[in-house]
Amino acid sequence: MKRNMNILVCVAISFILLVGCGKEVNSNKISDMELTTYETVNNFTDVTMTIKEETVSTTGLTVVFENNSDNHVIYGEYFSLEEKSNNKWYQVPVTIDGDYGFNDIGYNLTSGENEEFIVDWEWLYGSLHAGEYRIVKDILDFRNTGDFDSYYVAAEFTILN
Template identity: 35%
Template sequence: MGNWLSYLRYRHTVLPLQNQALLFKNESDTELIYGLRFSIQKKIEGVWFDYPLKNPLFTDEGHCLYPHKVESQTISLNNDLTEYELTAGEYRIVKSFSDYYIAAPFEIIE
């Protein structure tokens, strides 16, 4: 598979983060299937750990990200979503596309 990229950028962030666009760009020649499911990870002492979600219910419909196209998903990150408060630090949102996982980093600065 060729190179492909996802990005989500936050700088000086104050919670809650409502209706933020997570963008996906498929730079390959392959169609990629994805759903609405995502997870959050936090970097602690150089290691990424899963950040528990309170109620991680997502529908399983499949969406297609066509070659050389960009799609988006709107998400809201707030303390109702996570088991614990999102504190200052480095985070990333992880999504699966077909058999691949990609991560979109963001940072919360108090």
């Protein structure tokens, strides 16, 4: 009986150690996070970004852009994530020490067009814990070279670990 108890204790300790050595999950305290820097989002009339719900995971998702305006818009690879707490949005801290960047490329979204964009944030934010989040992307109302207005579009999603 005592031997079985020792084996059970060893198995339990091994399990705890294995779980503790797993991949780090982004679980920062809201009190340590900074408030959003975006004063206004989703104010580009007839241009929206939504979440493709079945793609949401702890490390990424797919967004869908819809351009129902008469404008030619451009978006890039840049994005940021924010977490909601007490009806306020907070910046999710990046897990990278030092500098990082995004490919500087512009994707065209012409009038009447819809397009999906896959976002993988594991390299930048790690794996998210359960909570309410939003992704924010910049989008340009492009008229001509050097003639454009910048907007921010946001879409909310929930992680249910």
